[in-house]
Amino acid sequence: xxxxxxxxxxxxxxxxxxxxxxxxxxxxxxxxxxxxxxxxxxxxxxxxxxxxxxxxxxxxxxxxxxxxxxxxxxxxxxxxxxxxxxxxxxxxxxxxxxxxxxxxxxxxxxxxxxxxxxxxxxxxxxxxxxxxxxxx
Numbered sequence: 001x002x003x004x005x006x007x008x009x010x011x012x013x014x015x016x017x018x019x020x021x022x023x024x025x026x027x028x029x030x031x032x033x034x035x036x037x038x039x040x041x042x043x044x045x046x047x048x049x050x051x052x053x054x055x056x057x058x059x060x061x062x063x064x065x066x067x068x069x070x071x072x073x074x075x076x077x078x079x080x081x082x083x084x085x086x087x088x089x090x091x092x093x094x095x096x097x098x099x100x101x102x103x104x105x106x107x108x109x110x111x112x113x114x115x116x117x118x119x120x121x122x123x124x125x126x127x128x129x130x131x132x133x134x135x136x
Contacts, residue, residue: 028076
């Protein structure tokens with residue numbers, strides 16, 4: 001029996017869409033708010049990028065933060081979802097192993113390990129939303 005036949009009112013589908021929308025809003029706003037924090041303390045973000053060996057950190061750090069801000073807002077508002085989620089996926093795919101390479105840390109790497117795993121979880125969510133963007 002098809003889903004519509006089992007549930008003619010579509011309530012399950014509506015609930016699923018509401019949960020997906022809530023997830024997108026929370027995820028996107030979280031990214032956008034983190035980016036605003038990066039912009040508030042851009043000198044530290046640039047220094048951190050420089051310490052990780054990022055080329056042209058004066059340009060790369062603001063560009064990456066801008067990408068996260070625009071992508072996060074796009075996901076939260078579900079505007080240009082393919083571009084927004086693609087920007088978030090790209091950002092996380094590049095930044096996660098570059099900036100949080102805990103396996104290369106000497107001494108206590110717990111902070112970088114935690115950041116890496118947090119980004120890994122966000123990367124998974126971003127991929128799920130990217131799939132959703134291509135289905136709609």
